[in-house]
Amino acid sequence: MAKGDKISTEPYKGVRDFYPEDQFVQRYIFEQMERVCELFGYEEYNASILESAELYRSKTSEEIVNDQTYTFIDRGDREVTLRPEMTPTVARMVAARSREIPMPARWYSVQNFFRYERPQHGRLREFWQLNADLFGAIGVAADAEIIAMAYSLVKGFGAADHDFEIRVSDRRILDTIYDTVGVDADKRAEVTRLLDRRAKIDDFAGELAKLIGTASETLIDQLDRTTSTAYLEALRVELVHMGVNNMIVDTKITRGFDYYTGMVFEVFDTAEGNRRAMMGGGRYDNLLSLFGGEPIPAVGFAMGDVVARDFLETHNLLPAYAPATELMLCVVDESAMTHAQRLAQDLRREDITVAVNISGKRIGDQIRQADKMKIPFVIAIGTQERDSGKYTIKNLASGAETTLTADRIAEHLFSSLG
Amino acid sequence: MAKGDKISTEPYKGVRDFYPEDQFVQRYIFEQMERVCELFGYEEYNASILESAELYRSKTSEEIVNDQTYTFIDRGDREVTLRPEMTPTVARMVAARSREIPMPARWYSVQNFFRYERPQHGRLREFWQLNADLFGAIGVAADAEIIAMAYSLVKGFGAADHDFEIRVSDRRILDTIYDTVGVDADKRAEVTRLLDRRAKIDDFAGELAKLIGTASETLIDQLDRTTSTAYLEALRVELVHMGVNNMIVDTKITRGFDYYTGMVFEVFDTAEGNRRAMMGGGRYDNLLSLFGGEPIPAVGFAMGDVVARDFLETHNLLPAYAPATELMLCVVDESAMTHAQRLAQDLRREDITVAVNISGKRIGDQIRQADKMKIPFVIAIGTQERDSGKYTIKNLASGAETTLTADRIAEHLFSSLG
Numbered sequence: 119m120a121k122g123d124k125i126s127t128e129p130y131k132g133v134r135d136f137y138p139e140d141q142f143v144q145r146y147i148f149e150q151m152e153r154v155c156e157l158f159g160y161e162e163y164n165a166s167i168l169e170s171a172e173l174y175r176s177k178t179s180e181e182i183v184n185d186q187t188y189t190f191i192d193r194g195d196r197e198v199t200l201r202p203e204m205t206p207t208v209a210r211m212v213a214a215r216s217r218e219i220p221m222p223a224r225w226y227s228v229q230n231f232f233r234y235e236r237p238q239h240g241r242l243r244e245f246w247q248l249n250a251d252l253f254g255a256i257g258v259a260a261d262a263e264i265i266a267m268a269y270s271l272v273k274g275f276g277a278a279d280h281d282f283e284i285r286v287s288d289r290r291i292l293d294t295i296y297d298t299v300g301v302d303a304d305k306r307a308e309v310t311r312l313l314d315r316r317a318k319i320d321d322f323a324g325e326l327a328k329l330i331g332t333a334s335e336t337l338i339d340q341l342d343r344t345t346s347t348a349y350l351e352a353l354r355v356e357l358v359h360m361g362v363n364n365m366i367v368d369t370k371i372t373r374g375f376d377y378y379t380g381m382v383f384e385v386f387d388t389a390e391g392n393r394r395a396m397m398g399g400g401r402y403d404n405l406l407s408l409f410g411g412e413p414i415p416a417v418g419f420a421m422g423d424v425v426a427r428d429f430l431e432t433h434n435l436l437p438a439y440a441p442a443t444e445l446m447l448c449v450v451d452e453s454a455m456t457h458a459q460r461l462a463q464d465l466r467r468e469d470i471t472v473a474v475n476i477s478g479k480r481i482g483d484q485i486r487q488a489d490k491m492k493i494p495f496v497i498a499i500g501t502q503e504r505d506s507g508k509y510t511i512k513n514l515a516s517g518a519e520t521t522l523t524a525d526r527i528a529e530h531l532f533s534s535l536g
Numbered sequence: 537m538a539k540g541d542k543i544s545t546e547p548y549k550g551v552r553d554f555y556p557e558d559q560f561v562q563r564y565i566f567e568q569m570e571r572v573c574e575l576f577g578y579e580e581y582n583a584s585i586l587e588s589a590e591l592y593r594s595k596t597s598e599e600i601v602n603d604q605t606y607t608f609i610d611r612g613d614r615e616v617t618l619r620p621e622m623t624p625t626v627a628r629m630v631a632a633r634s635r636e637i638p639m640p641a642r643w644y645s646v647q648n649f650f651r652y653e654r655p656q657h658g659r660l661r662e663f664w665q666l667n668a669d670l671f672g673a674i675g676v677a678a679d680a681e682i683i684a685m686a687y688s689l690v691k692g693f694g695a696a697d698h699d700f701e702i703r704v705s706d707r708r709i710l711d712t713i714y715d716t717v718g719v720d721a722d723k724r725a726e727v728t729r730l731l732d733r734r735a736k737i738d739d740f741a742g743e744l745a746k747l748i749g750t751a752s753e754t755l756i757d758q759l760d761r762t763t764s765t766a767y768l769e770a771l772r773v774e775l776v777h778m779g780v781n782n783m784i785v786d787t788k789i790t791r792g793f794d795y796y797t798g799m800v801f802e803v804f805d806t807a808e809g810n811r812r813a814m815m816g817g818g819r820y821d822n823l824l825s826l827f828g829g830e831p832i833p834a835v836g837f838a839m840g841d842v843v844a845r846d847f848l849e850t851h852n853l854l855p856a857y858a859p860a861t862e863l864m865l866c867v868v869d870e871s872a873m874t875h876a877q878r879l880a881q882d883l884r885r886e887d888i889t890v891a892v893n894i895s896g897k898r899i900g901d902q903i904r905q906a907d908k909m910k911i912p913f914v915i916a917i918g919t920q921e922r923d924s925g926k927y928t929i930k931n932l933a934s935g936a937e938t939t940l941t942a943d944r945i946a947e948h949l950f951s952s953l954g
Contacts, residue, residue, distance in 0.1 A: 124828040125590060127632035130616060133584030135629050138643065141580045156860040157884040159891025159911075162559045166551030166662045167585070167648070172543060190608040193652060198548060211553050214545035220905045222895055225556065230585070234611060244584045259873055259894040266881070359874045360881050410542040442574040455677055456777050463684070463778050466575040473577025476677040477640055487638045493577075 132243030139439050144246070146437050147426045148228045151248040154271045155226035158263065160250055163225050165207045167232070171197035173206045186233045200232035204249040204420065205377065205405065212253050212416075213409035221254025221414070242424060251418030253406075258349070261381045261401060262356040264417050268385050268397055269362045271421065276435045282396070285368035286383040288350055289400070292372060295340045299333045307376045313341075314374040344369045353381065377402040381417065392432040397421035439492060444531055445511075446493045448475045448484035450500030457504040461524060468528035489514050495531060550661030557857050562664065564855050565844045566646045569666040572689045573644035576681065578668055581643050583625045585650070589615035591624045604651045618650035622667040622838065623795065623823065630671050630834075631827035639672025639832070660842060669836030671824075676767070679799045679819060680774040682835050686803050686815055687780045689839065694853045700814070703786035704801040706768060707818070710790060713758045717751045725794045731759075732792040762787045771799065795820040799835065810850040815839035857910060862949055863929075864911045866893045866902035868918030875922040879942060886946035907932050913949060 129135045136144055152162070171189050188200040201207055208225060228248045235241060250267055252260050265284060272282050292313070296306050309329055316322050326334040346367040357365050373382045382400035387393060399419025406414040430436045445465070447458045455476070462472040473493065475484040481498055488496045497509045510521045511530060522530055547553045554562055570580070589607050606618040619625055626643060646666045653659060668685055670678050683702060690700050710731070714724050727747055734740050744752040764785040775783050791800045800818035805811060817837025825831040848854045863883070865876045873894070880890040891911065893902040899916055906914045915927045928939045929948060940948055 125826050127628050127827050130586045136582040138579035141582050156889045159861040161556035164554040164559050168548045210545050220908050255894050409545050443577040471574045476673050490638050
């Protein structure tokens with residue numbers, strides 16, 4: 119770069135900067151996700167975003183590996199991928215310690231992922247996602263738990279039951295139909311991916327016919343006539359017992375990834391203008407055997423930050439921004455600065471979040487800054503406060519003022535902030 | 537990949553998998569970092585790990601850009617770098633909105649970074665780091681605040697004052713000596729970087745002489761004879777007022793990055809066997825002008841997760857692992873499963889973290905699993921509990937048992953867990 123040139127302040131294309139107001143929303147979404155997982159007994163794990171490209175070559179959607187990942191060769195000639203999803207990583211980790219980990223195991227993470235695709239509404243190059251997975255358990259209780267967590271997450275955001283619906287199907291329905299209709303084993307993954315995009319493709323029937331010929335009509339017919347299965351009905355009953363009443367069977371739900379083997383589901387926003395899947399998941403009982411060792415059944419789901427935020431906005435559920443800072447000490451003149459810093463330190467020991475205004479600006483400007491930053495309380499500190507040990511604390515929203523000694527400030531804030 | 541080949545369960549070279557026990561420690565460290573920042577009035581921000589390579593070309597250490605970053609060309613022919621540090625990113629973000637952001641601004645983040653270097657003790661290819669920065673303020677109050685935060689962070693981990701020392705210097709000392717001794721402007725960055733590695737280089741005097749010839753002896757002599765400055769003494773006084781008594785002036789502290797312009801500091805572990813810098817920072821008043829617009833002064837510090845964990849281990853300050861899960865419901869027979877799931881849902885509404893054991897194993901094995909997972913309480917649920925509505929809750933550590941109705945379980949757990 120030539121000296122004197124300005125560097126751009128733009129972020130890299132398709133990724134986001136999170137200013138404090140944006141990060142506040144991220145944090146709110148992440149904490150809701152974490153809390154729901156922990157209520158269901160899930161433990162947090164994590165891994166690097168860097169993975170060997172090999173991990174994505176075998177069982178996950180090939181389209182993603184070839185066209186949609188950030189993959190590069192490192193200086194040691196290793197092919198590295200920025201993870202596009204968590205499931206292969208968590209499967210790898212569980213497989214590595216399958217003998218030591220008590221099963222069933224419940225794990226979650228909220229981390230970032232990368233896809234190299236054209237940035238568009240709801241699809242960015244970097245996004246964040248909750249992943250929650252239950253390993254080492256099969257059957258209705260396990261599948262119901264995962265769906266109940268997805269339900270609790272949306273409810274935890276403040277949504278009503280009618281704001282969303284949980285559409286559930288089962289890959290075994292497809293397997294049976296593929297057998298009956300006679301779809302070759304090597305074409306099934308591609309057919310399943312096509313079915314997953316059914317609503318988004320203009321000439322779905324034509325595309326399907328290109329793949330499997332005249333069998334396509336029978337396939338669509340059989341699929342559309344399948345309204346439910348005994349397993350899905352048992353799942354519905356269990357969910358009703360758990361307080362989840364908005365599950366519907368929808369055999370159009372297939373999910374794109376190859377690794378699903380049983381129950382699959384997606385949660386749809388029911389709002390006009392935002393009718394789309396906001397999360398999904400399912401059962402993948404064979405993925406872990408790719409790493410050798412015993413097969414370990416698994417079921418899980420994921421929800422991304424972009425769709426979560428869209429849902430909150432659509433339903434007016436976004437929380438109002440509030441900074442972590444409870445109190446700003448505004449400093450009337452320089453000679454009171456050290457006193458303000460000491461008082462701030464005392465209050466921090468009492469667990470109060472305190473910013474000292476060290477700008478040297480006029481006191482009115484300092485208070486206006488606190489107000490602009492949405493800090494709820496201020497105290498102006500000059501020589502009078504320093505010498506008397508009495509402080510007037512002001513609630514900027516109500517304008518109410520209270521005069522207190524230093525040792526009563528924390529108590530006043532705790533009772534005011536609730 | 538040939539079918540039938542096993543995929544490796546190893547993570548990519550030089551990065552870490554965080555199993556729940558590891559992530560528990562990460563979470564503990566991150567929450568301490570976040571809490572200290574919020575006590576000082578700092579707001580959380582974030583950005584993508586993907587940045588234009590250009591961002592690192594100008595003012596940060598060139599050695600890092602050329603030899604130690606993950607930099608690759610994306611499919612749109614853009615040169616992308618996985619961020620090796622946060623300062624250029626946060627400078628970019630603040631510069632982009634310098635007119636809207638109320639100054640002084642206090643920002644923090646705890647995020648991950650990438651360096652392509654040989655993995656060794658305390659130096660991994662991916663690491664996590666707290667960054668806290670104060671923008672738009674100069675002088676002793678601002679510099680003291682940043683050092684006081686670093687101090688509070690180590691103290692918050694449970695350390696005593698004698699476990700660490702805060703070594704402070706000032707880049708202006710170097711500037712004055714470079715002027716006096718006559719070090720050319722284009723060599724100063726390299727000399728500063730060499731000084732930063734002084735303790736690690738065998739023939740430091742020889743290396744320095746290679747760079748600046750006979751001036752090297754005068755430079756070392758002048759630097760070693762500089763014991764403090766008026767500014768650093770004023771800083772020490774302010775820190776003592778704030779309760780920070782372990783600042784020492786050490787002109788050997790220079791920091792490697794080119795962008796520092798004033799106070800620089802490092803916090804050292806004083807333990808034998810771990811005597812090294814565990815965090816550092818300083819003032820960088822010119823970096824933001826690289827983006828055009830008004831210059832904005834800045835001061836900040838960073839601490840990495842690897843050194844934080846080493847410090848905690850060295851001083852026996854690591855917290856014992858405890859899962860988020862408070863209670864496991866063990867299911868005596870399949871016919872009580874639905875009842876257990878309903879009870880779990882009721883308890884979750886009362887904010888209890890509950891795992892239901894859906895393994896179908898013998899009850900003894902289920903309780904052993906809870907114990908192995910360090911879940912503190914269990915309830916065994918069979919048809920008797922289902923029919924009577926009375927539950928015996930067992931504290932696995934003490935062996936104490938209490939029999940309760942469902943509506944008293946949450947209260948019992950809250951009072952037992954404190």
